[in-house]
Amino acid sequence: MEYNFKNTEARWQKNWADQSIYKVDDESDKEKFYCLAQFPYPSGAGLHMGHVAIYTYTDAIARFKTHQGYEVLHPMGWDAFGLPTENHAIKMGVHPAEITKKNVANFRKQLDSLGFSYDWDREINTSHPDYFKWTQSIWMKLHEAGLTYKSEMPVNWCDTCKIVVANEEVDADGTHERCHNPTEQRNMKQWMFKITQYAEQLLEGLDELDWPESSKKAQRDWIGKSIGAEVQFNINAFDESLTVFTTRPDTLFGATYMVLAPEHPLVEKISSAEQKDIVKEYQNKSARKSSFDRSEMNTEKTGVFTGAYATNPLNGADIPIWIADYVLMSYGTGAIMAVPAHDTRDFEFAQEFKLPIIRVLREDGVPDEDLNEAFTGDGMLINSSNDDLNLNGLNKFKAIDTTIQWLEEKSLGKKAINYRLRDWIFARQRYWGEPFPVIYNESGEMELLKESDLPLTLPQVSSYQPTDTGESPLASIDDFVNTTDNNGKPAMRETDTMPQWAGSCWYYLRFMDPNNSEAFASMARQKRWGRVDVYVGGTEHLNLHDLYSRFWHRALYDLGVVAEKEPFQKILHQGMILGADGSKMSKSIGNVVNPDILIEKYGADVVRLNLCFMGPVEANKPWNETGLDAIRRFVSRTSRLIYEKEKWINGDGEGDALVALHKTIKIVLGDMERYRFNTAIARMMELLNALQKADKRGKGALEKLLIMLSPFAPHFCEEMWQLLGNEGSVTRASYPNFEEKYLVEDEVEIAVQILGKLKLRVNVAAGLNPQEQQDVVLAMPSVQEKLAGANIKKVISVPGRLINFVIAK
RNA sequence: GCCGAGGUGGCGGAAUUGGCAGACGCGCUAGCUUGAGGGGCUAGUGAUCGCAAGAUCGUAUGGGUUCAAGUCCCAUCCUCGGCACCA
Numbered sequence: 001m002e003y004n005f006k007n008t009e010a011r012w013q014k015n016w017a018d019q020s021i022y023k024v025d026d027e028s029d030k031e032k033f034y035c036l037a038q039f040p041y042p043s044g045a046g047l048h049m050g051h052v053a054i055y056t057y058t059d060a061i062a063r064f065k066t067h068q069g070y071e072v073l074h075p076m077g078w079d080a081f082g083l084p085t086e087n088h089a090i091k092m093g094v095h096p097a098e099i100t101k102k103n104v105a106n107f108r109k110q111l112d113s114l115g116f117s118y119d120w121d122r123e124i125n126t127s128h129p130d131y132f133k134w135t136q137s138i139w140m141k142l143h144e145a146g147l148t149y150k151s152e153m154p155v156n157w158c159d160t161c162k163i164v165v166a167n168e169e170v171d172a173d174g175t176h177e178r179c180h181n182p183t184e185q186r187n188m189k190q191w192m193f194k195i196t197q198y199a200e201q202l203l204e205g206l207d208e209l210d211w212p213e214s215s216k217k218a219q220r221d222w223i224g225k226s227i228g229a230e231v232q233f234n235i236n237a238f239d240e241s242l243t244v245f246t247t248r249p250d251t252l253f254g255a256t257y258m259v260l261a262p263e264h265p266l267v268e269k270i271s272s273a274e275q276k277d278i279v280k281e282y283q284n285k286s287a288r289k290s291s292f293d294r295s296e297m298n299t300e301k302t303g304v305f306t307g308a309y310a311t312n313p314l315n316g317a318d319i320p321i322w323i324a325d326y327v328l329m330s331y332g333t334g335a336i337m338a339v340p341a342h343d344t345r346d347f348e349f350a351q352e353f354k355l356p357i358i359r360v361l362r363e364d365g366v367p368d369e370d371l372n373e374a375f376t377g378d379g380m381l382i383n384s385s386n387d388d389l390n391l392n393g394l395n396k397f398k399a400i401d402t403t404i405q406w407l408e409e410k411s412l413g414k415k416a417i418n419y420r421l422r423d424w425i426f427a428r429q430r431y432w433g434e435p436f437p438v439i440y441n442e443s444g445e446m447e448l449l450k451e452s453d454l455p456l457t458l459p460q461v462s463s464y465q466p467t468d469t470g471e472s473p474l475a476s477i478d479d480f481v482n483t484t485d486n487n488g489k490p491a492m493r494e495t496d497t498m499p500q501w502a503g504s505c506w507y508y509l510r511f512m513d514p515n516n517s518e519a520f521a522s523m524a525r526q527k528r529w530g531r532v533d534v535y536v537g538g539t540e541h542l543n544l545h546d547l548y549s550r551f552w553h554r555a556l557y558d559l560g561v562v563a564e565k566e567p568f569q570k571i572l573h574q575g576m577i578l579g580a581d582g583s584k585m586s587k588s589i590g591n592v593v594n595p596d597i598l599i600e601k602y603g604a605d606v607v608r609l610n611l612c613f614m615g616p617v618e619a620n621k622p623w624n625e626t627g628l629d630a631i632r633r634f635v636s637r638t639s640r641l642i643y644e645k646e647k648w649i650n651g652d653g654e655g656d657a658l659v660a661l662h663k664t665i666k667i668v669l670g671d672m673e674r675y676r677f678n679t680a681i682a683r684m685m686e687l688l689n690a691l692q693k694a695d696k697r698g699k700g701a702l703e704k705l706l707i708m709l710s711p712f713a714p715h716f717c718e719e720m721w722q723l724l725g726n727e728g729s730v731t732r733a734s735y736p737n738f739e740e741k742y743l744v745e746d747e748v749e750i751a752v753q754i755l756g757k758l759k760l761r762v763n764v765a766a767g768l769n770p771q772e773q774q775d776v777v778l779a780m781p782s783v784q785e786k787l788a789g790a791n792i793k794k795v796i797s798v799p800g801r802l803i804n805f806v807i808a809k
Numbered sequence: 810g811c812c813g814a815g816g817u818g819g820c821g822g823a824a825u826u827g828g829c830a831g832a833c834g835c836g837c838u839a840g841c842u843u844g845a846g847g848g849g850c851u852a853g854u855g856a857u858c859g860c861a862a863g864a865u866c867g868u869a870u871g872g873g874u875u876c877a878a879g880u881c882c883c884a885u886c887c888u889c890g891g892c893a894c895c896a
Contacts, residue, residue, distance in 0.1 A: 218892095226895075228896080327896075620890085622820095624835080626847095627834075633834095750829080751828080796828085798877095801828050804828085804877065
C-alpha cells in the first residue's frame with residue numbers, strides 16, 4: 001500500500017478550515033512569533049513559482065515555530081491597488097475593483113490548494129475602503145507632522161498614450177513598455193514625502209536589525225551619508241557667493257575651476273554677455289536630455305564656460321566658473337569646486353577643456369610625476385599654504401579637520417553632512433489608488449478632510465483613461481472634484497492618488513489588528529505582536545518598500561502611535577526560481593512552470609518539499625522537474641514505514657535506528673532554526689534510510705519523523721499521524737527533543753594522515769585526549785605498517801578527528 | 810566603472826571554529842524482483858593509471874601561509890544581481 005495524495009490533501013484542507021486550526025489567538029499566553037512574507041499583488045496571471053516558493057518558506061517557518069510552542073502570526077492579504085489592474089480596466093472597460101475581486105478569488109484558491117497555515121479571518125486588501133481609510137488617516141498624521149509637501153517634479157509622459165507612466169513602466173531604453181514609443185519628462189506639481197528628514201535615523205536604526213550585512217550595506221549606500229564641508233566662494237564682479245559641498249576640503253588649494261549644474265539659479269545672472277548664448281544653448285540641451293541619455297554611461301564630459309570667475313578663498317586665485325551636466329542640481333548645493341588633480345570626474349573634465357591641474361597631495365615616498373589620472377588616495381599635502389594656514393606635510397584626514405576649523409574661524413565655511421537619499425515622490429496621476437484626503441478651498445488653500453469623513457472613496461466611473469493633460473482620470477469627474485470645504489464653501493478635491501507603496505507601507509501593522517475600526521492597530525495588539533520576527537521578501541524591494549516602510553514606521557513611532565522603533569527585525573531574501581535551463585522564467589523563452597499543473601500531478605506536499613530541497617532559501621535555483629519524482633519517492637517510502645504495521649514496536653526504537661533518530665533531531669533542529677531547509681530534508685532522508693534498514697521501528701520514532709516533516713508536507717504528515725493512531729492534528733504536536741545520551745558514541749572513526757595525506761581510517765575509543773589518541777593509534781599494527789622505517793618528526797593529534805604524522809622525507 | 814553575491818562531480822547541491830571534499834538527491838552502470846511500468850530492492854559511481862593492492866591528481870586560474878586550505882592572505886579570470894558622474 002502506498003500513500004496517494006489525491007483527495008487526501010483536499011480532505012485535510014477542508015478539515016483544517018472546519019476546525020479553524022490556524023486561528024490565531026491574540027490573547028494566548030504563549031510567546032509570540034511574527035512570520036511574514038511580502039504579500040502579493042493579485043495579478044490576472046495567478047500565482048507563479050516564485051510566489052509558491054516564498055509562501056512555502058514562510059509556511060514551513062510558521063509551522064515549525066508552532067510546533068515549538070509559539071503563538072505564530074502568519075497572515076496573508078492583498079496588495080491590490082496597482083497599474084496592471086488599471087491598465088486592464090482601461091482596455092476592457094471593467095471596474096478595477098471587479099478585476100481585483102476576481103484575481104483575489106483565484107489567488108486565494110491557489111494558495112488554499114497548497115495547504116498554507118493562514119488565519120483567513122485576518123485577510124486584508126489594500127484597495128478596500130476599510131483598509132485604505134487607515135492609509136489615508138496615516139497620511140494625514142504624517143502630513144500634520146510636517147513630513148509632506150507639494151513640489152514640481154518631473155514625471156514620465158508618453159505622448160502616444162497621452163498618459164503619465166510610472167518609472168517601472170518605462171523600459172531601460174526610455175520607451176513606454178506598452179506602446180514602445182519614447183517617453184519624455186514633464187514637470188508636474190505633486191505630493192512629496194520628506195524621507196530625507198529621517199535619513200540619519202534610518203541609517204542608525206539598521207544597527208539593531210538582524211538583516212544580512214549586504215542588505216544593510218545596500219540601504220546605507222542608498223542613504224549615502226557623506227561628511228565634508230560647505231565652502232563659500234565669492235563671485236568676482238558680483239555681489240554674490242557660491243556655496244559648494246565637498247568631502248575634500250583638504251584639497252581646496254587645488255581647486256582650479258568651479259562647476260554649476262546647468263539648472264543652477266545663478267547661471268543666468270553671472271553669465272557674461274559673450275558667453276550668454278552658448279550657456280543658454282547648453283542649458284536647453286541638457287534640459288532635453290532624458291533620464292535615459294543621462295544614464296547612458298557617457299564618461300565624456302561636456303560643459304561651457306559662463307564667463308564669470310570666483311575667488312578661491314584659500315589662496316585668492318581667480319578661477320573660472322563653468323556649467324556642466326555632470327554636476328547635479330539635486331545633490332548638495334548644485335555647485336562644486338573642481339580639484340582635477342584629486343577627483344576623477346574633475347580630472348576628465350579638465351583634460352577635455354585644458355583647464356589647469358594643481359597637485360596638492362602626494363603619495364608618500366613616490367616621486368612627483370605628472371598625473372595620468374586623478375590621485376584620490378591618502379598621502380602628504382603639498383602646495384597648500386597661505387599667510388596663516390599651512391597644510392603642507394599633513395595627511396588627508398588631518399588636513400580636512402584643519403581646513404574646516406580654519407574655514408569656520410574665518411566664517412568662510414562649515415562642517416556639513418549630505419545624503420544621497422532624495423525626497424520621495426508620493427503621487428500617481430491615475431485612478432486605481434488611494435485618493436488623497438485633501439481639498440483646495442476657494443482661495444486655493446489646502447485643507448485636510450476630517451478623520452470622520454474617511455474613507456474618501458473612489459467615484460464610480462466608466463472610463464479610467466487618464467486625461468491628455470497628464471492629470472489623473474479623477475480630474476474629469478465633476479462629482480468627485482467639486483465639493484465643499486469645512487465651512488460649506490465650494491472647494492476642489494486633490495485628484496492625484498497615492499502610489500502602490502502606500503498600502504504596503506504599513507500592512508504588517510494592520511495584520512496585528514485587522515478588524516479594528518477605532519485605530520489602524522491598537523497599542524495593545526502592537527505590543528502583543530511586536531516586530532516582524534522574520535520577513536521573507538526579495539532584494540528588489542530593499543531600497544523601496546523596505547526603506548519606505550521603515551520611514552513611515554519611524555515617523556509614526558515619533559508620533560507615539562506605533563509601539564516599536566523598527567518594523568522588521570530579521571529579513572530573509574528568497575532567491576529566484578529560474579527555469580530548468582537556468583535562465584529567468586519568461587513566456588518568451590517558454591520555460592515557465594505552472595504551479596497548478598504540478599500540484600494536480602504531484603500534490604502540494606511534493607511541490608513544497610521539492611522547492612525546499614532544491615537549495616538554500618537565498619539562492620537562485622533552477623527549477624528541477626526530476627526532483628519531483630525523487631521527492632515523491634521519498635514520501636512513498638516514508639508512507640511504507642507507516643503502512644508496515646507488523647514492524648512497529650512501542651517507544652522510539654532500538655540500536656542504530658534509535659541513535660539515528662536522535663542525531664537527526666539534533667541536526668534538523670539546528671537547520672530549521674537557521675532556515676536551512678534543504679539540509680534539514682536531506683537529514684530526514686538519511687533517517688528514513690536508517691529506519692528502513694531496521695527490523696523493528698519505534699512508533700515514537702515514526703511520529704517524531706512526521707512532526708519534523710510536517711512543516712513541509714502537512715497533508716501527508718497529518719494523514720500518517722492519524723494512521724499511527726493519534727488523536728488531534730499533527731500541526732499541534734510539540735517538536736521532538738533529542739537526548740544527549742543517545743548521541744554519545746563509544747567509538748569514533750578518525751583519519752590517519754602522513755604529511756597531510758589520508759592513509760587509512762581507524763576506530764578509536766571516544767573521548768581520548770590528544771596524547772592518548774596518539775598512543776593508541778601508534779600501537780596499531782596497521783598504522784605501524786604505514787609508518788615502517790619513517791622518521792617521525794612531529795605528530796598532530798586532533799581528538800575524534802584525525803592524527804597527522806609529519807615524517808622526514 | 811563602482812558595489813554586492815558567487816564559481817565544488819555529468820546535474821541540483823553538502824562541508825560550525827582551517828581538520829577525512831563531494832552529505833542528501835538526480836542521472837548513470839550492474840544485479841535481483843515484477844505480467845507490465847517514469848515501480849520496488851541491492852551494490853557501484855570525482856578523474857587518471859593499474860588485473861589488483863594501491864598510487865597520483867582534484868573545489869575557476871596563478872602564487873602564498875600552515876603539520877593540514879573549498880575554507881585564511883595576495884593577484885587574475887568568469888558568472889549573476891544592484892547602482893549609475895552623489896562632489
